[in-house]
Amino acid sequence: NNNNNNNKTLLTADCCDGPSHTYVTPQVLPGQPLELDPGRTHWLSDGFQRSDVVRRSSCGSEEAWTHPTDDVPEVWDLNVPVVLDTGSGLMKAGFADQDGPKTVFPNIIGVPKYEEIMNGNPEGGVYVGHDAQHMRGVLALKHPIQNGIISSWDDMEKIWHHTFQLMGVEPEEHPVLLTEAAMNPLENRQRMVEIMFESFSVPLTYVAMQAVLALYATGRTTGVVFDSGDGVSHSVPVFEGYCLPHAVQRFPLAGVDVTTQLKKLLQEQGVSMRTSAENEIAREMKERCCCVALDYQAAESSCREMHYTMPDGQIVTLRTERFRAPEILFQPQLIGREHYGMHESISKSIQKCDIDLRRSLLGNIVLSGGNTLLPGLPERLQAEIKALVPAEVGGAIRVTSPKDRDCLVWRGGAVLANLPTFSSAWISQKEYEEYGPQIVFRKCF
Structure with missing residues (x-):
């Protein structure tokens, strides 16, 4: 039927x-x-x-x-x-x-x-x-x-x-x-x-x-998947259902790195975050409170604070930490990593593909994995990639971010x-x- x-x-x-x-x-x-x-x-x-x-x-x-x-x-x-x-x-x-x-x-x-x-x-x-x-x-x-x-x-x-x-x-x-x-x-x-x-x-x-399975789930067989979970991230171009391995880019940051950065920022506030159990608390805090700023510089002066209640009843107030932690995905140099951001990883992956495929890949960028659920990430990614490509190609860029990614x-x-x-x-x-x-x-x- x-x-x-x-x-x-x-x-x-x-x-x-x-x-x-x-x-x-x-x-x-x-x-x-x-x-x-x-x-x-x-x-x-x-x-x-x-x-x-x-x-x-x-x-x-x-x-x-x-x-x-x-x-x-x-x-x-x-x-x-x-x-x-x-x-x-x-x-x-x-x-x-x-x-x-x-x-x-x-x-x-x-x-x-x-x-x-x-x-x-x-x-x-x-x-x-x-x-x-x-x-x-x-x-x-x-x-x-x-x-x-x-x-x-x-x-x-x-x-x-x-x-x-x-x-x-x-x-x-x-x-x-x-x-x-x-x-x-x-x-x-x-x-x-x-x-x-x-x-x-x-x-x-x-x-x-x-990454290939993620593309299948969206009904596509050609596109580039940025798959970012807790432990690893990859930019994977797929053509007609098959991965193009020569163009796969490994991105060194993932959800655990955002959690670690949030822990570090909270420790600077005096919040104790040292045990493996507290690592899980920091992860939950990240999932509830963190977001990606569309304009990082502007967000520093106009950030809305949020409160998180720890298991022992302590209330932690998050201000700029909310977007400073996930910003490392776009600016790894903030934590001393000499690497390009996730938007550049996707761009480099596409550039390694045949020139005839690039426009199709730019129009089918799919986000997958729990780390991409951060509010504001799809919009920021689209803006950053658009800034990397020629103006005549910018209109073809489409970032797909399914709700259940x-x-x-x-x-x-x-x-x-x-x-x-x-x-x-x-x-x-x-x-x-x-x-x-x-x-x-x-x-x-």
Whole structure:
């Protein structure tokens, strides 16, 4: 059934041992790359990023790689795929046939500072997610993902286990789609697939780039995504559904850096912000009070103050700190970083692309990630980029900032997992056993 009002297509598929499920997917026009057939592509090695990227083959039979299909389970014969968007700050997980994630929780592990706290803890001596947040006063908090890269695989496995428990699913009964940041080390992608098959026995899995998924969620297949979460930021150009890795720009600042700057400014006021628990308080304060000034100089003399009540009842007054903290995204030199701002990162990324693509990319700049939710950021970004380009091009600039851009990657993952033509792209348990973790480089791009 086609619904012209919301431009979505409803697909119905029967699942084993259960009723049919309705899958909601954006309507995709014929020929768009979302309707990809992995068997009609050929592979190019990308030395810049040491990763494999895929391009459409000009001839379907020329240099085409086809994966083995014998005895590979059809995704429609299994339960609804699970989408796990594993970010530096938050875990977002849910079923691909839903409009949004079923569970969202802080991607943190809490280890008790005192032995007595461990008594009665069902998670084997550690607290995960919201449980860790609630007990943060007596816990040492750890983030298993640093700057977008998984640094503690044991902790990450605990978080994935906790996620499946919260969702009430048996992972061996559902395909699982994982997300990764741009420029993720290749060995990390292998390890993710290895854990999914070895520790959780999933029937099918896939690893997709976060920025590309964010673009899919907006209904686009060409554009440049500035994806900025808690730990890492990237400017990623995408053409016809595929990342252009030579033009990807890593921006060294993200949400955690804004939080750190806010802490520093508050400490100058005499507010104590030293423990890992107080780091979380500073993050909450940033999300409630901070904003981006359209004119930084003018805002210093006309700033409205806000009040934040600390857990102990202390009231903290924020004035210029509200916009001075996020200003580092546009002026990293304020904290001693010799780097260009996020607007220049996007501009440099576009400049690295073919000249014929640049106008199209400038007209499709998409913001994704929780760090881009700061009020005033889209307007400031548009103004800054407009000042960087020739006047005749300035009118073509469009910055898209969906209201739910903190969940944009997850929604894009749900779109991809639901496409009927994507069913052959999943990595199966049989393929993993035959080819090992290296199969990820042949099927995930």
